[in-house]
Amino acid sequence: PSSSLDGARLQQQIRNSGLFLENKLKHSAEKETLAADRKAQLLQLQQAAVASLTQSPEDKPLKQLLQLLHSALNKLQIQQLQLLEHPMLLSLELPLATDRQIEALQLQFHRKQLAQQTQWEVLLQMDIQGDSLQAKLILQTDPMSLQCQIWCETPELNARLSPHLEELQTRLEQLNLPVRAIEQIKIKPEIAPFSTQVAIIDIKV
Numbered sequence: 001p002s003s004s005l006d007g008a009r010l011q012q013q014i015r016n017s018g019l020f021l022e023n024k025l026k027h028s029a030e031k032e033t034l035a036a037d038r039k040a041q042l043l044q045l046q047q048a049a050v051a052s053l054t055q056s057p058e059d060k061p062l063k064q065l066l067q068l069l070h071s072a073l074n075k076l077q078i079q080q081l082q083l084l085e086h087p088m089l090l091s092l093e094l095p096l097a098t099d100r101q102i103e104a105l106q107l108q109f110h111r112k113q114l115a116q117q118t119q120w121e122v123l124l125q126m127d128i129q130g131d132s133l134q135a136k137l138i139l140q141t142d143p144m145s146l147q148c149q150i151w152c153e154t155p156e157l158n159a160r161l162s163p164h165l166e167e168l169q170t171r172l173e174q175l176n177l178p179v180r181a182i183e184q185i186k187i188k189p190e191i192a193p194f195s196t197q198v199a200i201i202d203i204k205v
Helices: 007-015 021-026 031-035 038-055 060-085 155-174
Strands: 089-098 101-113 118-128 131-141 144-152 179-185
Touching: 007 089, 021 031, 031 038, 038 060, 060 089, 131 155, 144 155, 155 179
Parallel strands: 144 179
Antiparallel strands: 089 101, 101 118, 118 131, 131 144
């Protein structure tokens, strides 16, 4: 978690999201790299909790912790299977610290190979003081252009966001991204349908 999230840090968070742990192990990643991996951390915590539970088998908080860890690992494994089945789509959830609270930042990266060019779509979803916000970025490579669509759950959040759109455009252009349009939309962007499907293997068995 961090109060600021730039491109380099986002890339690092994705690498350490747990989705690529087995790939790191296959390529003999250094221990320092593995120590930062979220799935590796969850597995270590699970092992410690199981060891503690053998000593205190009636400890309710430990049992609850193990259930939460099991659910978190199941979710990660489902995301890994979905990435394996649909390599053009990466869907993940990252923790983001805001106002001393940790909130979930949901991201989806979708690569589309069109006839003449590659198109990237990034869907971002987060809550701002209880109101949901979704932003869809569409990046075309030839010629390069960026379109940004922002949907707000409430008119109040929409009004709060409006004065900052010019600043957003300026920051994107500072990153050498040619902005074609930034618009607030009334229809919620749709996520890719197979990103929410349960993988064909039931990992709970």
